[in-house]
Structures are given as structure tokens and as C-alpha cells.
Amino acid sequence: MRTVDEHLTEILGGVAALPPLDLALLEAQGTVLAEPVTAPVPLPPFDNSAMDGYAVVAADVAGATEAEPVVLPVVGDIVAGDPGVSAIRTGLTARIMTGAPLPAGADAVIPVEWTDGGAATVRISRPAPAGNYIRRSGEDVLAGQTVVEAGTRLGATQIGMVAAVGRSHVAVRPKPRVVVVSTGDELQEPGRQLAPGQIWESNSYMLTAAVVEAGGVGYRQATVHDEPAKVMEMLEDQLVRADAIITSGGVSMGTRDVVKEVLSGTGTVRFHKVRMRPGKPQGFGLLEGTPIFTLPGNPVSAYVSFQVFVRPALRVMQGLPPEPPATVGAVLAEDIKSPAGLRHFVRGRLSFNRSHYTVTPAETQGSHQLGSLAMANALIALPEDAEALPAGSHVEVMRLP
Numbered sequence: 001m002r003t004v005d006e007h008l009t010e011i012l013g014g015v016a017a018l019p020p021l022d023l024a025l026l027e028a029q030g031t032v033l034a035e036p037v038t039a040p041v042p043l044p045p046f047d048n049s050a051m052d053g054y055a056v057v058a059a060d061v062a063g064a065t066e067a068e069p070v071v072l073p074v075v076g077d078i079v080a081g082d083p084g085v086s087a088i089r090t091g092l093t094a095r096i097m098t099g100a101p102l103p104a105g106a107d108a109v110i111p112v113e114w115t116d117g118g119a120a121t122v123r124i125s126r127p128a129p130a131g132n133y134i135r136r137s138g139e140d141v142l143a144g145q146t147v148v149e150a151g152t153r154l155g156a157t158q159i160g161m162v163a164a165v166g167r168s169h170v171a172v173r174p175k176p177r178v179v180v181v182s183t184g185d186e187l188q189e190p191g192r193q194l195a196p197g198q199i200w201e202s203n204s205y206m207l208t209a210a211v212v213e214a215g216g217v218g219y220r221q222a223t224v225h226d227e228p229a230k231v232m233e234m235l236e237d238q239l240v241r242a243d244a245i246i247t248s249g250g251v252s253m254g255t256r257d258v259v260k261e262v263l264s265g266t267g268t269v270r271f272h273k274v275r276m277r278p279g280k281p282q283g284f285g286l287l288e289g290t291p292i293f294t295l296p297g298n299p300v301s302a303y304v305s306f307q308v309f310v311r312p313a314l315r316v317m318q319g320l321p322p323e324p325p326a327t328v329g330a331v332l333a334e335d336i337k338s339p340a341g342l343r344h345f346v347r348g349r350l351s352f353n354r355s356h357y358t359v360t361p362a363e364t365q366g367s368h369q370l371g372s373l374a375m376a377n378a379l380i381a382l383p384e385d386a387e388a389l390p391a392g393s394h395v396e397v398m399r400l401p
């Protein structure tokens, strides 16, 4: 038996960040930046107007009031993208639109609402300080400044920022392509009729979805029967498109635990009992260089194993730190018991009550009981030395994605 941390350490030693790839911006959504993105020019690149209005010399309108407006001749229009008028001087104004470059000589913008909106001459009825409604060059981002750090997952705001500094492509770690395979003669495809002894196959759907939640691309592969030659053939076929493979089932002590049987023979995948519940039987290794995670078949065991072992590895492949799902401290709402010597992941519901989080363990905790996992929003992570915890105890709780 090995500890959770020992097994995770072996896994993290067997995976590496995927080589960077140059992707067009929208293709890069959800991937992790492999380079810092910097601004080649300041943003805004030039001083410009924050309002539709008139560019003026502030001193010219210092005495403007409703009763005694200042009247100025309008020398022209400046629209965004077409400077038109490049300079004014005292006693003159230019009509200017939001985002248009401020003409030389102007030091304030009067919004159109403070004027009569005139085209040839304009009556201005309010004064403005120098700098009024001017957006200065570089006040958003300085030239040379890093706008998105390497190691950032590209969401909508980061993609906007990268575009705003003029980049059409970025170097990113691609999403790991993960093939998910279930094994088991008892498994029937959802949508088909169950024959006696069959159950609907759910692990590959759950794990493929979990891969996507963890930032990967999931390929769900059809279930394979418990025939060693078929299992090996299928795994080898998948290697061409996989950065990693996840299997579920066939790793414990049964007579038909084919995954263990065929992969043990490769010499590069090793099987262990890990001191955890659920998720005791685990396997990991490299199949022709590709990481393969052989998760136990019980659905809750497979899911917990994914969060504890696979997700951190997929993060490393994306160039991210291998941290587990975020935990919060919470107060136990009910007594719980935990097996000595095992790290225990208890399904529960986490809620926030005014000042603190409370977590209520689910009633059913069997490894086959997906019902309580689907209703849970958290896993209470009880350390190996916890045996009985009374209600009111403080526990660490992993939020589920």
C-alpha cells in the first residue's frame, strides 16, 4: 500500500508540459499561454477623447456659464480613425468623437451635452478643467508592459487583451487530448436496452466531461470487452491521437481484470493499492511514452481518482501548477466516521451561512453510489489519522468543478 501523496508524486514525475504551439487567437481559447504577451506600443496609442464633443483650450471656456456661454468657431470634425483636424489654437474648437485623436493645442474636451451642438460655431455653457475627458496615451498599458502572463488560461478577457496589443497568434500549451476508455462485459451503451446483468456505461461519459472541465479535449472511446487482446489493440490504436489515456475498470483482484493483466505485461505501467477511499486500486505508467491512468471501475472511485490524480497531471501538461481543486475550510454539520490510515473523500454539500461554510456529508458513501455524488458539490478530504469527527469539527473541503 502507498499513500495518496506517494502515488501523486510518481504521476507528476511521469508527465511534462506539452510543447508550445502557435495558435490563432480564437483557437487559443481555454489553452494556457506559454509566453508572456507584452504591448509593443502604449495603450491607448495616442491621447484621445473620452466623449463626443468639442476639443478646446480649457482657458478659453473658463468663464462659460448657462447665462453667458462662450461661442467658438468650429474648424472641423475629428472622427475616430480619421484625424481630419490635427491641431487647434486658442479661440478655436474642433468637433471630436469618442476615441478620436486629440488635436495638438487642445487640452480639454467639452461633451456635446454642455453645448448647443453647433456645427459652424458652438455655444459652450460650462467650463472644464485642463485634461477634461481626455484619455492619455499609455494610461491603460505602457509600451513593453506584460499584459497577460505566461501560465494564464486564456478566457474572454485575456483574448481581448491579446488582440488589443495587436497579436493575432499566441504561443500556448495545447489542450491535452485525452482518450477515455471503459472496460467491462457488463456495460451497455446508454440509449440501449439492458439485458440481464448489464448496467449502463457511465464512467467514460463522466470522465470525458471531467477532462473538458480540467482544460483538456476528451475523446470518449467505445467500451471494450474484457478480452486482453482487444484491450491492448484498442489502447495501441489510440496512442496516435492521445496525449494521455484514461481507462476505468479492470484493475482490482477479479479474474477478468484485463487492464491490469495486459498493462502489467508492458513493464511500464505499475499497479498499486493506495491508502484512500474511494479509489484504492490504481495504476499509472507510460505506454510507449504516453501517460496512462488506469482508474478503478466503481464510478465514484473513478471520479475521485480523476480529481486527485489525473487533474493535477493534466494541469502539468498545460504548464500549470499541479494544484488539486481549491479547498475551503468548513464546519461539519454532522458526525462522521473515517477509516484509520486511509485518506477519505466524503461526498457532501457545502453551503455558506452568513460567516462560514458548513458541509453536510451525504447519507450514502458507497463507491458504486453515483446518486450521492451527482447531488454533491464538494468532497470532504479527511486525513489518514482522522477516525471519528463530531459535528462542529473543522474540515477541509474540495469544491467540485
Ligand SMILES: Nc1nc2c(c(=O)[nH]1)N[C@H]1C(S)=C(S)[C@@H](COP(=O)(O)OP(=O)(O)OC[C@H]3O[C@@H](n4cnc5c(N)ncnc54)[C@H](O)[C@@H]3O)O[C@H]1N2
Residues within 6 Å of the ligand: 182, 183, 184, 186, 187, 199, 200, 201, 202, 203, 204, 248, 249, 250, 251, 252, 253, 254, 257, 278, 279, 280, 281, 295, 296, 297, 298, 299, 301, 367, 368
Ligand atoms: N477482492 C477484492 N475485490 C475488490 C477489491 C479488492 O481489493 N479486493 N477492491 C474493490 C475496490 S475498492 C474497487 S474500487 C473495485 C475496482 O474494481 P475494478 O477497477 O476492477 O473495476 P470493475 O471490477 O471492472 O468494476 C467495478 C464496479 O464498477 C462498475 N463499473 C465498471 N466500469 C464502469 C463503467 N464504465 N460505468 C459504470 N460502472 C462501471 C462495475 O460494473 C462494477 O460494479 O474493485 C473492488 N473489488
Ligand code: MOO
Residues within 6 Å of the ligand: 276, 277, 278, 279, 280, 281, 296, 298, 300, 301, 302, 367, 368
Ligand atoms: O476504492 Mo474502491 O474505490 O473503495 O470502491
